[in-house]
Every structure is written in structure tokens, then in C-alpha cells.
Amino acid sequence: MTTRSGRFKIRSTIVALAVTALAITAAATSIPKAAPAAAAASGVEDEGAGCAVPGLPDAGSLPTNAKLPDPFKKLDGARITTTAEWQCRRAEIKKLAEKFVYGEKPAKPASVTGTVSSTAITVNVTHQGRSAAFSAKVELPSGSGPFPAVVVLGGFGADTAAIKAAGAAVINYDPYAVGKEGTPRNNKQGAFYSVYGSSSTTGLLMAWAWGVSRIIDVIEQSNGTILRADATGVTGCSRFGKGAFVIGAFDQRIALTMPIESGSAGAPIFRGIPGEGAQSLSSAYGEQPWLGDAFGTFTGSPARLPVDTHEMVAMVAPRGLFIMDNPHIVNLGPKSASVAALGGAEVYKALGAGANITYWSDIQDGNHCANRAEWRTPLQQHIQKYLLGTGNAAGAIRISSKAAGNLAEWRDWQTPVLGSGPPSTPPTTPPTTPPTIPPTTPPTTPPTTPPTSPPTGSGCTAAVSVNAWTGGFVATVRVSAGAAAVNGWRVGLTLPAGATITNAWNADRSATSGAVQFTNVAYNGSIPAGGYTEFGFQATGTSAPMTPTCGSP
Template sequence: MTTLLAITGMVTVASGAAAAVEDDGADCPVSLPASFPATAKLPDPFTKLDGSRVTAKSDWRCRREEIKKLAERTIYGQKPAKPASVTGSVSATNITVNVSENGRSASFSAGVQLPSGTGPFPAVFVVGGFGADTATIRASGAAVISYDPLAVGKEGTPRNNKQGAFYSIYGATSSTGLLAAWAWGVSRIIDVLEQSGGQVLKADALGVTGCSRYGKSAFAIGVLDQRIALTMPIESGTAGVPILRGIPGESGSQGLSNAYGEQPWFGDAFGAYTGNPAGLPVDTHELVGMVAPRGLFIMENPHIDWLGARSGSVAALAGAEVYQALGAGGNISYWSDVQDGTHCAARPEWRTPLQQNIQKFLLKTGSAAGTFRISAKKAGTLAQWRDWPTPVLADGPGTTTTPTTPTTSAPPPGACTAAVSVNQWPGGFVTTIRVTAGSAPLTGWAVTAALPAGAAITSVWNAGSSGTTGTVRFTNTGNNGTLSPGQSTEFGYQGAGTGTGTTAACATG
């Protein structure tokens, strides 16, 4: 079973192959403007650089490339394409990588731990030794690839003298930050896996996970390489999943300047935005959307303020709108509802969804829908951050989502209204209900929602609830019950079955 494959020379995968490629929008023409208008709201992921909106699923490929180029310019720095020569070897215990470009060369390696059984196996990159529980990964039938990112980009170096394999190729003064460099390293390992012929590990069934700084890395890896079928960042904090615009207003979270200065994780250009995130033409919810429609399982810890989990929940909710528009709403999961506050703990709440995601996206034997479990301790409100609607996209694979249009009529004096929006996919749905105060302030509200027959609620955020089927009553939490005249707040729930047709009524509390 221990097979050693030595690969020499460069092997190029044909662009017309059915297999996933590192960046399927690389051929899309993108011309970035010299400057961008500032906005305190999250940028619209569905509005192209020319001002037109995405109307079809087939449009997303090139819109994704625009977002990628914006993220490289302002957040990450450039992640270069595949170098002129990538060679290496794959065995049951180790992967070696040798890279050459423009007369410069570098090498690095990664360890391999196989599960029991007969391969070839799917595999999960575990960045820096910290990520999802490796025992569960292997017990689920996937191998573990132990990736040392510090061999590719060292921490503790000044921005003008970066070190590691990436910077040996592209120069110590490269403006590319560590996160993009670390993502480049994983991409080169995938190149070697593709060249190996898949006798030990399957190059088309790869996941990535990491926690804390390596959660930032896992997220960037999944964002920047579409050959990653399942991305699983854990407690990634600032420079990871949480929206950058939300960090300054989230008490106790790691500040943008602090994260920029702690290590060169961000690209050098991000220094211009540490005090002005509203000037960014992109935010992390769009990076979540870049992963779509591939598998994404975001795990966060609401017990440590430093990690910015409230801003993380907003990124997940807003990014899920891209998933839903592409007909892949069941492919994203978010879970911050955990009891143990220990940083990077192996939590029992995550074990089952971890297994389900591996089965669905790597083993391709499962079909469990994604789950949203947002802790009430750190529940963000998407309505606060967006002023754009989610389009119903025509054509392409998947099932078209059909969000209902929220009411725009003014609520009567002294009352409140509840507007329902449903995003449906096969077997499941997410419902968002917007509560709006009338001409008098509210000090509490209650919404009664009538669910369609067969619908069952599996999780709720930003509200208390009674019951899971039929007519369900939702009440405000401690931080969203007081509304000024005309002010709105949102809560939501995920369910199984069909949510389309839900009606709701609001009453003052």
C-alpha cells in the first residue's frame, strides 16, 4: 500500500479538463479602477465593476475573478499563478515539492497520515498542526496532510525582509502577505498530487482546516484555490472570516492595526485601510462567496472577544446569500453555538457536522444540508450591514433560490411589521424576518410565524423561540428589542423541508 511516486518535469492539466482548476476565472478580463468609493455598508457581491448586476449563475465565474483581484490588491497581496516548474513526490507518509521560476528555486514538504482501509484516499490539509479533530478526519475515511506554512512564509519577519520558500522565489520585499503565500504553498502541493496520478491521495477530493492564525490560513487557502472541495476555518479572527468593517465596532476584538502589525499576514497594501475599512472595495463576506458553491464549514468561538465572532457571523450570513443565489445554500455551515470556550479545543458539537461535511464533499457519499448555529453571545445582524438585495439568478447548475420580497409599506403608528424572506434549496431553507417599528419606539416585540406543513426549524439566531413546527412564536433578545421609530432588526432560522409560503405577524412586547 506504500507507493512512492517520483515526478519530474512539468505536467500541465488541460484547461478543458473536467477537474477543478486553481482559478477558473483566470481568463476573465479584469480592469481595476485607480480608486474606489468608500461605503460603511458591505459591498454588494452581485454588482460588477462596471456597475451592472449579476443576473445569471454563469456570470459568477468572472464576477468571482473581480472579487479575487480586489482582494489581492487590498487585503492579501498577489498570489502568483503556477510557476514554470513544479515537481515532487507522493508517498504514504510524505509529499515533497520542488519549485522553480525565473532562475530561482525552493523546496518544502508535508507529512501524510493515512486512514485505515484501501486507498486512494481523500485528504484534508491541517495547517500548522491546529485544526479540526484529526482523529475524526481519519476515522471518517480521509487522510491528513500536515502542512507547515512557516516553511513557505516565516512569521516574525519584517515586511521588507520576508523569508520562506515563497519569498525565495518572489523576493524578500514582495508585497504579498503570509496568508496568500501560505495559500500558494498548498496550491503547489496540489500540483504535485495532480501529477502523481492519484495512487495514494485523490487530488480531486481535498479539504483544508486550521485554527487561530492557521484558521486565517485555511480560509485564504479555500478562497484562493478552487481545487479545495471543503474549507473548514476555525476561530480565525481578524484577517480570517470576520468582516473587516465590523471589527472596529466589536468590543474586545483584535484591531485591524494590531493584526496588521502582529505578523505580515495581510498584504502590505492593507496598511492603507487599517484605520479606514470603509474604504475597502471588498470585504470578507465576498471571500466567503468566492468559496461557493464548494463546501464551507466555519467554526467560531463566541467566548473569546478577541476572535470577533459577531463579525464572523455577519460574514457567514452575507456570504450565504451568494451560496443561495447559486442554488447551493445547503453547502455552507456556520457554528458558533459551543459550550467550551477554550481556544482551538476539539469540540463535541462540531464532530457530527465535520463527519457530514467530509462525507458530502470528500467521500461524496453524503447529502446532509448545511447548518447555521449562531451563538446568542455573538450574533450579528445582517440588516445593519447590507443595502443590496439578493438576485434570483437564471441558468447554471443547482436550484434557483426564490427569496420573497420584503414589504415596503410603512407600518401603522405604534405597531410593528414583520417581512419574511426565504431562501430555499432541496430539503432545506433559511428564513430571515425583518422587524420594523412603526411611528412609536418599541421596547420589545414578538413575531408569530406560520410555517408551511412539513417544515421544521433546526436552529434560530437573534431571537428566542417556542416550538419548531406549525405556528412558532419568536421574541426579541436582550440586545434587539429596543427600536426607534422606523428602525429595523432581523432574526432568522434554518429549517428542514419547505419554507416558501411562511407568513408572519408582529406585535409589540
């Protein structure tokens, strides 16, 4: 059985050090490794809460760096030299990610109560005079408890039948009860925003993470006869894969994190998305308030970010991580996701936990979020290893040759050999006033990929780019001003036969099929001379060339 402990020093000693180097596999074969015991989940949500984090940089002073930030380099410029120092280095990464990417995740509220039964979990939260409540359904496997459990976001993640067959319960979590999609950034809705305010600058992904943390709080307080508090996993696909990725990174009580096909705002490195042709950062930022409001200033300049998603991967270390991806849909950014996994795996290796990370994009079925035969066995092996404590299968890096990233192109730092001594500066109590995240307005300057038809003359022009997969597509439309500024715009286009818009962002639309008129929203109607803005939409059906027109509303 896995030894479980709340402190990283203990956990790091139980992980075997004999791990072969991770590498891309052109033929998508497993990389053999030693198979150490699983690193236990922590007994606390944030082991680094007592670390003193130096002052964070201001957004306006951030330098441009096309390479991935060094995960081993502290804010004071020194690199960590021991495994014990990772705890406070992780705390620095957490604060940077909160400030510039996701928004702040508040600590446990003043009061969290609830119930756990064989069919449901209820959660009641009260904090500073505000309260909220939500619930989640529970499905138990056969046998007698207490059971480990996997939180499945929106009913859309890893195969629930395989999860229960492996011996784990399923917690069906509705993220929209905690952070609702389809709301403007200044009027967010759901249990999180009922407690922290509808104008909170924290994005939906972090709100969803807060909700899962509160579920774990309730499980910890229960009598422990139904669900185990020390053996929780999380999974989700697509937008819920984004959520699972963030949930696992920001709660160290999660023993196993399993995001699937998470796409932009999920696992793929932000710096790689524009060049890969995945859903643009401005599109992901505008489609839903998934990311924190502060991220709006980086959609066109991700190289200014002081963090990237390889460090979110590293935040999960040394706990179990199983990233499942789809190399057949460019819109998901699988090449950039593989780079994130390879970069984060360097931290796993440095901590002696290289066998605890798996990245798997070697699949045949290109359908989005399909149940795949290739993943069933490793899924159950991960549950056995990290949740049941009965297995020791080593992780594997299985990157499809269709979307293989090259970490060497993205880093100018080397992985250190970390000693086992104490940290050079012991943790201290953090400041009483946490960093604030300034609100931002959505940008009018998106990523630098040029439109197919550059603007000429006066008035406005529009150009469409499409990322398609079997059964659906995402269209990004760039609206450009000519020699004169534009004050309000309307774009008309005709969708391919049979195509239906399921959601749109950064524009109002007149219909969901056929001839559709898109008009600006309040924040992007004014475009300076020679400038541009973007809007987009997702649709079902087969894509085809679309010729947009642009004029005054």
C-alpha cells in the first residue's frame, strides 16, 4: 500500500530515483522506466501556504521571452538546489499563475459543511457574511467501501465504466453550478461568485477548482465509511479537461489528475499556440471567462507571461498525472500540449518522480472526447497505483508523430540535479495582504497571425480562418479597419449547409445557421485606423470556405 503523508519531504523520499530520461517517441512507443511506488497526495490543499513569496512583478514591467520560463529559477534569480526547496518554488509559480493567468483561488472559506451519502455530496459554504450551496452525484462501484473517488466534470471525462470497474467511485460534478458559462466578465454567476462577488477577476477554471476543493473538504469531514479523503482523482474532457488540469494543479490533495483533450487554456503552452494554429488565445479568452480577467493583456503577447503551462504540469509533481490528448485536431494544440508535458516532466525527473507522469496522444480515433481502447488499460493502472495503492505501473510518454513537440526548441535552461538537503530559506508566514489582480478589459489586439485579406483603404474588412475536425469546426474572424477608424461594425457570412453555431464570443449574432449577421459588442466596436479585433464561433457540421462582408451596423 502507498504510504500517505501531508508533507513533501516524506513523499519525496518514497519515490524511487531510478528513472530513465523522458523523450519523444516518433513511433509512439512507451519509454521504459523503473516503477516506484506512487507519491502520496498531500494532506493539505496547499503545502506552500507558509512560504514567503517575494513581490510579484507588475504586468507592465514584464520582459518578452520566447522561451519557456525556467521552472527551477526562483523570483530572486537563484535556482533551487534541493528537492525541499521545490515546495516554496511551487508557491511562487502558484502566485504568478493566479495573478497573470487564472485569477486568485481563495483559501478555504470560514465555514464549509455538508454531507456524504452513497448517492450524493452536498456542500454549504459561508464566508464573510455570504453563503452558497451546491451538490454532486455519487456512483459507487461494486464491493464495500470506503472507496477512492474520481471527480468527473460535467459528466464528460475518462470512461466512467472503466473507473468503477477499477474499484473507484465516480463523483459527477457540475462545474456550472459553481461558475456558469455564458456570463460576462463583470457579472459572473455561480456558487463561487455568490461568495466572492460577480465582478471577481477570477476565471471559471479556478472557480471550478475551488468547488472541487470544497467537495474534498466535506469528504474529509465525513465519517469515512463511504469515500476516502486521501484518494481523490479528477478528470474532464475539452473545456472540462481545462478544468481538470487546473483543479489538479491547485489542490495537492488530488492524488491523480487526468485532463483529456483540454486545448487552448488547458495543457498546451501559451507560447506555442499561435504558431501551431490552435484556437487562438484571444478566442479562448473571449469564448468564455475561463481564464482570469488579467490574462486579457497577454492574448497577443504570450511571450510576456512569467509562467507557462509546463509549470502547471510541474505544480502537480510528484503526484500522479495522466494527460490524454488528440493529435488529429490541430485546434486543440496537441503539439503545444506535448511540449508542456515534456517541460513539466523535467521537474518530475528532478524530484525523482519521473515515473509518475504520463502523456498519451498515440491514438487512432480522431473524434473529440471519444472513449478510446488505447486509454482503458493505463486509466485503470493509474487508478490502481494512485488511488487504490495496489499497482506500480510506470508512467509513459507516448507522443504521436502527428503532433510531436520539441522541448529543446522552447527552453534555454537545463534540469538540475537536486540534492536532498533542507531549503536554504525556511518557509515563513505569508503576507496578510495577498497580491491583487487588477481588472482588465478584453483586448482589441489579438495574436499576430495575419488575416488572409489585409485591410486596405477606409471602412472595414473581414477575414475568416477555420480549424476543423470531424463533425465540427471553430471559425475565427478578424475585423480590420482601413485608413480610417471604425466605430461599430457588422460582419455577414453564410454558414455551410448543415452547419449550426453552438456558441460565439466577442460578437452578437442574428441566427445559428444559414446567413448570419455578427455585430460588435460594447468593448470591441471601436477599432483604430489600421487596427483590428477578432470574434469567433464554434459550430457543428462540416466546414467549407466562407466569404465574409463587413460594414457599418
